Amino acid sequence: MRRTLRAARQALSPRQRRLAARRAALKLLRCPVARDCRRWGLYLASGSELDTLPLLQVLWRRGAETYVPVIRAEKRLHWVRLHPRTPCRAGAHDIRRPRRALPRVPSRALQLLVLPLVGFDDHGTRLGAGGGYYDRVPARAFRRPLRVGFAYHQQGVKHLPRDPWDVSLDRIATDRSMLWATG
Structure with missing residues (x-):
């Protein structure tokens, strides 16, 4: 299923992705x-993932604090502050991350x-992509922040299997709609 969904995402032109x-x-x-x-936690897009840069730009104009995940040696996510001029480099899995170690906050500190x-x-x-990084965040850390999936409309499917450790979403923002998870 991952292969099929990724192929559909990759079939979109660069213009379609930006839009x-x-x-x-x-x-x-x-x-x-x-x-x-x-206080927002967001990913920096890699490959054909839906790009968060347009979202980041508006958040910075509004004065919001933005944090991005950094994968540490123990394969856990840590959230570090990202400013408009923060220099980034490729990290694990070729995902961009801030170049230098910045102060980090726990997931529960984000809204x-x-x-x-x-x-x-x-x-x-x-x-997810299959690494389980978001699923390793302790459940108590996910009590406060609202969890929003950010995706192309084409990534929606009728039903996905769910394991007990899977982190569920509260909302899904796509290029066509804002969906509320039904449980």
Whole structure:
């Protein structure tokens, strides 16, 4: 399933990807629960993932604090502050990350987490890239932040299997709609 969903994502032209990223950012930013969030955790897109740069640019203009995940040696995510001029480099899995070690915050200190995904369903089940990094975050850390999947509309499927350790989504922002997970 991952292979099929990635292929559909990669089949989009660069122009279609840019347009989709702007549309999904607008959908998320117009969502009432996101409007007042001041501390955001988001990923920096890799490969054909939906780009978060349009979202980041608006958040920076609004004065929001933005944090990105950094994978440490123990294969755990740590959230570090990202500023508009923070120099980045390729890290694990060729994912961009801040060049120098910056102060980090725990997941529970963030108000909204924008999560990458390969696929999703209406129940908030998230199919990730397969590394399990977001699933390793302790469940208690996910109590406070709202978890939003950020994806192309084409990444939605009717049903995904869910394991007990899978982190579920509260919302899904796509280029076509803002979806509320049905549980």
